[in-house]
Amino acid sequence: MVIAAQYDQNPIINHYGASKEMGQWDLVGLSGVSAMHGTLIPNTNKIVFLEKVEKNSNAYLPDDPTSYSWSVEYDIDDSTFRSLHIKTNLFCSAGGYRPDGTIVSLGGAEAQANIAEGWNSLRFLSACNATSSACDWDTRDEITLGVGRWYPTVESLADGRLFIIGGSSRGASTNSEEIGVPSWELYPPLPSGPTHFSFLEETLPYNLYPMVHLLPDGNLFIFANTKAIIFSTKTFSIIKNLPDLPGPPRNYPLSGGSVLLPLRPENNYEPEVLICGGATDFKSRAVGQEQCGRIKPLSTSPQWIMENMPFGRMMPDLVIVADGSVIIFNGANKGTAGYSRASEPVLSPVRYQPWDSLETKRSDSRFTVLNPSYIPRLYHSIAMPVLDGRVLVAGSNPNANTLELGEFPVEFRVEMFSPGYLFSDVPRPLLRVEATIGRTITRPIALSIITQKGGVINDVPPKVQVNLLNGGFSTHSTHMSHRMVGLEIVGYKRTPGQLDRLRVKGPRDGALAPPGWYQMTVLVDRVPSEGTWVRILPP
Template sequence: MIGNVLLAFLAVPLTARAAPTEGKGWHFVQNGTTGIVALESIIVSDTLALLFDRATNNPLQIDGHPAWGALWNLETNTASPLNVTTDAFCATGSFLSNGTMVSIGGHRPAIPEAEDGRNGLRIWEPCDDPNGEGCILFEDPETLHMAETRWYATSLRIFDGSIMIIGGVHQRTPFNNDDPVNNLEFFPPKDGGIPRPLDLLERTLPANLFPRSFALPDGKIFMAAANQTIIYDFEANTETRLPDIPNNVRITNPLDGTATLLPLHPPDYIPEILICGGTNTSDQLPVEELSSQTPASDQCSRMTLTPEGIERGWEIERMLEPRMMPEMILMPNGEIVIINGAQSGYAAFAGVKDPVGNSNADHPAFTPSIYTPDAPLGQRISNAGMPTTDIARVYHSTVTLTQKGNLLIAGSSPNPVVVNDTQYPSEFRVEYLNPPYMTVERPQLSNVPKQIAFNSQFSVDVSIPSRLTQGDLKVALMDLGFSSHAFHSSSRLVFMDAQLSEDGKTLSIKSPPNNRVYPPGPAYIFLTVGDVSSPGARVMVGNGATPPVEDQGVPI
């Protein structure tokens, strides 16, 4: 059955995309091994990515026992073990407004060297050493922890610079959320540390883990769980129902699709949500009746979050293949890479009636696609010119944009411990997906301010290759997000108005109007000229204060 379905997808004509005139084109590069299964990743500096795994029998060692955290050096392509106290298995994370990264939640460990991570908070302070020397992950489980134990929760930086922590499960369950945490809390705590109930989570049991959530430019929060969507006003503590995702497609764990907030453009910063993949399998079926061979959904659903857009509802388009557990990565030019995942089955492991080894999913999606938001409906998704990998990235895979402008891809392990002799083993190999601009002369930014205020004009020096058309430029302000379980928490792209000087050497840029359009905290600025993007320049957006911070800038 799956073979016929996939052949039908292969017969779909591919949307044409302009081939690069120079350089190598899109290409994968395999380089190095992590020593842990990188099931969570976040870029913490120009040269370092922070990776987390479960506490298990990993080959990377620290202090005489397996490591479950690592610093990945983007320059040397090597992993250094990180001393982690609590088990970060299936955790989440985000930056605060002062630049501190917080890893959130986890699980009960399988090895004695780790402590219970279910209400864990792990603190990574900004660290300037390019190799991570002297950088530490601070934990104090006795005094620094959440109000609730949470596994498979979502985190999101909001407009006051704090982190909203949404949902999860208290204990390990075989497949569905059978011990739910149907509430949200904040870090630093609000409401006296008492979690707030969330009706959305109650309604969407049992498949509502890692709810897909985004901070909107008015400060409210879009959330999707199972096949339902809402706008949550956390200042008023109210939920507004939105249209359900069409065709009963469900997109939260263990029925994972993915979602992104499309790039925000001045002057109006109108928000649009894109949701792709998942499954239309009923979430009421017992896992023992599910099959690893059931095709995933190829559906993408897009909605504009204005009164008129909500009234129109979801606009449907189709990916080139079905995908369970895909990720979508915002690129500096505003396009989106759809990558990773499987074409059949489900998330989690060793639960369905016919697992492949331990995997509940099968038929990996080896070829990425590009989604172009401003193309006409039916012409937005293409894999023309895209390379194909031979490494399956299924359950527990991660991918993130880096400061260089390429994609760091790691992880994959639908196994309870490290397993090598199976079709979908514990994967330690690292790949990069390089866009065409990685092999040509690129624009460069210099003398970039370390900190930018909201609603302000600032200047940077630029060097633009003479072959590029200087009039065709975009300046993107980006949060690269935290990758975990087919979702990129806090990922964001805000385009900024910019004017190039007559001599082509200085760029005058207008920052976002306020802290709701871009929640205050770290960001990267990228310049794209034509189809060629610069490396990113790291900045702090806002006053850099510890949350909660006051509103900054001006209303839109």
């Protein structure tokens, strides 16, 4: 694939944030429904929000203005929303993508009003285009999960199938033997259906929304309670037990967060997983943990490296942003996840820098406290990286079934956070994918660029990167299928007065980057371009 870069210096208007270097907050619109779940609609600049069926929607169906909507399509460009139709209750569900970009929402909860139960439901949403603005959720009675699931996790596999794991058979504060669903299944399904998974019995009661990440060898990192394993996607069995993470459990309702750190060609895509925060105990007076654990699961002798955030936080959202750093949003410092169980909101996001630098060595810390918002984001909040390099932050629904005002009311305001790289003195590069190539990426064996004199250019500037980013499906501090993959640059050409030209190698296989749609960005001196959607074709 060939890409070209130039520079754009469009200004960004400051709304609130004491120092732009530490980020800027913009209040941009209203979400219509409380954003309990959220995921970008591929190949658009829109996001879909999903909410449970209860008395706190602020959106109505266009064909029935007396009926609430429980899901909306939110347009990031003009900050408007369009109501969608939901047939089954998607409370505390999960989601992912098919390789063609179709969003899949699955699982849910009991029937409410005229909305059917959603325990084993599968819901599909295809991206709208300029000629089709009536796309909506498609729910079919004949397509279901093999078993009902509330609080499951979904992760994309190397071949584009969805791995679905865990949950419970009904709503509860913690999981148990009586209600647990200790199994996994795939979509499209295997003939054998759901398969028993004893790991989810051994990790009770704190294993709802297991943390799952696809590793570059094609296997899965799975974490629940304090235990971590590597799970084969060929034999569908545990092939490695990893050390326990020190400290209290990290899954719901203690609710820490996890992220697969950006995969880089410079270290042959060695994976590292970061898990941060959570509550110290299942008590209303519990406090947020400061601890983070970082591990290389495929190393010869993997061990957790422990680091401390500047302050405690439960219900964090760990988001990979365009420069490859991780920003930790949302949450509280007292209580646990669940309705009316948390207080002392943490308003300041924290940046985590995965790579070493003079700055991290000088400060002996990878963490930087950023400018605070003034809007508490507690239970049922999300954060999502978007095409222009900002992060959309929405949600907070810590009260059951009510729109009544209280200390922390249901939140419909949508914010955008602009990281400090958007205010750098270095102009932002402008990414343009060559029209002759289109916006699809195959998996070539090798690519190079040839100069006019016929020589191969291998002099690639070390401060130029090209990345693919999947923002994932976000809910309950769980960012399913969220990943960033750096592409190997195999050719670079700079001609005075013309665009710089890069030639990059597509991902080697689906284990590194599962088929589907990604945001592509180019970075110069750690300053990212705006993203453009590209599609990785199935193998």
